[in-house]
Amino acid sequence: IIKAEKKLLKLNHRLTNIRHNYLHQVTTEIINRKPKFIVLEDLNVKGMMKNKYLSKAIAEQCFYGFYRQIEYKSLWNNIKFIVADRFYSSSKICSCCGAIKNDLKLSDRVYKCERCNTLIDRDKNASINLMNYGKSIA
Template sequence: MNKTKTEGGEFRYRKTENIKKIEFLVLKKRRRLKNIQLNYTHHITTTLVKAKPTYVVMEDLNTSGMLKNRKLSKAIQQQTFHEFKRQMTYKCAWQGIELIVVDRFYPSSKKCSRCGHVKDRLSLSERTYRCEVCGLQMDRDLNASINLKQYAESMM
């Protein structure tokens, strides 16, 4: 960038034509990536709704709290959870599918899907859920999905 001196003595930067071209190309690439991501979100939500389930269960995640984790914040920002939830809401309404949003404090990952025991602590690194009471061992996400299904069935 070229520097030009103003009357006050300070320097002001001026953008060259090459820098303007590069900035335009960067904006174009970002717009393209955003459109690809939005198209993917539309595709996934449409596929889920076209399966014609009776209900869909979603967790209301504390994304603002999750963004405070420096290791996960960039990955979470790129997922656009709000847009996914918005699309699922209107697409379920169109198809007459009930959308059940579970409270963010419901212990879906900490609760045993067999006996109902709730763990006090469950770290993110523990990918396998192990119940101390009944001895159940399964994938943490599978256990959470079973708990969410049981929650929805208890609501109906």
């Protein structure tokens, strides 16, 4: 039993190190692209952790570690770091015309605007909105 526990501990430690290494590589890759600014959304991680189906996956993603690394690496490289407000609805705003869609569900993966008939991936729409938010502040 002790041998099996040691083996499991060693495996968990190795997986944790792989995750941390990947996190460092991704943040370094983002910083090495030399953007003018970086915009991150302030997420309610504590509220997301209450979801019993997603909590383990969210905990493994190390959101705070990613946030912390991007913040200090951007300060080292003189890149402006901007945090979008928690209540900024980046996924509900149309990136083309600015119309707000309040009835957007989490299961809707494609954003369709009724005003300008734009059909775009929800995450891409949110990233464009965050880029526009950063341009308006920077």
